[in-house]
Amino acid sequence: MTELTLALDIGGTKIAAGLVDADGSLVDSQQRPTPRDADPEAAWTVVEGLLSEMAAGRTVRGVGIASAGPVDLPAGTVAPINVPAWRGFPIRERVSAALPGVPVRLGGDGLCMALGEHWRGxxxxxxxxxxxxxxxxxxxxxxxxxxxxxxxxxxxxxxxxxxxxxxxxxxxxxxxxxxxxxxxxxxxxxxxxxxxxxxxxxxxxxxxxxxxxxxxxxxxxxxxxxxxxxxxxxxxxxxxxxxxxxxxxxxxxxxxxxxxxxxxxxxxxxxxxxxxxxxxxxxxxxxxxxxxxxxxxxxx
CATH class of the missing domain: 3.30.420.40 (ATPase, nucleotide binding domain)
Structure with missing residues (x-):
């Protein structure tokens, strides 16, 4: 079975998830509106659902997270200006707990855009x-x-x-x-x-x-x-x-x-x-x- 990387892209308007193969091709993706709820768990519930949907029946080699910023890479937390409910939200820890045993990497959405264009664009x-x-x-x-x-x-x-x-x-x-x-x-x-x-x-x-x-x-x-x-x-x-x-x-x-x-x-x-x-x-x-x-x- 082909190993895929599960990717998340978290922004103020939408939260997207996708599966990317070793050549950098996006083979599947889904997206949901970002909740405007003041409860940080509302946005997390959307992320968790997308993770479950994307990982079902697949071999996932790791998870990459692109998030609107600011981000704090040493802490693994995010505080997106356009997601007010998340202030110091422990996104890396929560994703690791949802998909145990796979590496999780976090980056700012601007860096990930640059990396995507550098790799395949x-x-x-x-x-x-x-x-x-x-x-x-x-x-x-x-x-x-x-x-x-x-x-x-x-x-x-x-x-x-x-x-x-x-x-x-x-x-x-x-x-x-x-x-x-x-x-x-x-x-x-x-x-x-x-x-x-x-x-x-x-x-x-x-x-x-x-x-x-x-x-x-x-x-x-x-x-x-x-x-x-x-x-x-x-x-x-x-x-x-x-x-x-x-x-x-x-x-x-x-x-x-x-x-x-x-x-x-x-x-x-x-x-x-x-x-x-x-x-x-x-x-x-x-x-x-x-x-x-x-x-x-x-x-x-």
Whole structure:
């Protein structure tokens, strides 16, 4: 019987589980909405059910967990900003108890996205990779010299909270001027509304992208402003980590050239050093499966 890695991807909107084979192919997956209940056991019940469903009748060689952060790798706990009921939740211990006898590895969801793209997606062959998601929030993870880089606590690569505007607005993290306050989907839409955008549909990033594609001047300015912030962040991280590739996924990234063309143009303006100018920026290839594939990669 083929041995499979069981992967979990835990976020504020959904909790997903999947089975990944030795080649990095996702052979089965299920997902459930993340409970908004204040009881931490409500979300755990969903995880436990998915574990049981995925493991039934299979030989599982290990479990990889991708979780929204912050995470605490030494303690094996998570405190996702978008899952308020979990504060210091002992996810590694609980999963180990549910599936005794198999190794369990934990990583931040941004790191797992980067690992998934590095293993099976757009980042194959890159030695120094930043994987990032531009969506409701902005997350990221680092693969340095071909290896995942966790940092001291497991939160390295949290690029959504790189400061790009020292006089900027307050961020949900408690800081000020983070790239997330400019380039995340909800902040883009809010800025556009405040500057005269009259959406043709819901006042969200999806409608903003559609209006920008149709030539709406304010929507195009919102994308240019977001792209400039993302490019400034990439230049900063590239200067520190000597990157060769940045892979961008997430809902806002699905707007394609509306985001990528101005990001590349702005990066050229920020890249005063040749090794920053050499950074390639490409769309992610795995979509929503990157977190599960990357969680499985934690066991490689």
């Amino acid at each position: 757009a980042g194959q062959g890159a030695a120094f990779l930043l994987g990032m998601v531009v969506s409701t929030g902005i997350g990221g993870g680092l693969v340095l010299d071909g290896e995942p880089y966790d940092g001291r606590t497991g939160n390295a690569g949290h690029v959504g909270h790189v400061v790009v505007d020292v006089a900027g607005e307050q961020c949900s993290c408690g800081g000020r001027g983070c790239v997330e306050t400019i380039a995340s989907g909800p902040h883009m839409a809010a800025w556009a509304r405040a500057n005269g955008w009259q959406p043709t549909g819901d006042a969200d990033a999806k409608t903003l992208a559609a209006d920008a594609a149709a030539g709406d001047a304010v929507a195009l300015r919102a994308f240019a402003r977001s792209a400039t912030a993302v490019a400034a962040m990439i230049a900063s991280v590239g200067a520190v980590c000597d990157l060769d590739l940045v892979v961008i996924g997430g809902g806002v990234a699905r707007s394609g050239p509306l985001l990528f063309d101005p990001v590349r143009a702005a990066l050229a303006q920020f890249a005063g050093l040749s090794f920053i100018a050499d950074i390639e920026v490409v769309p992610a290839a795995l979509g929503g499966d990157a977190g599960l594939v990357g969680a499985a990669a934690l066991l490689r």
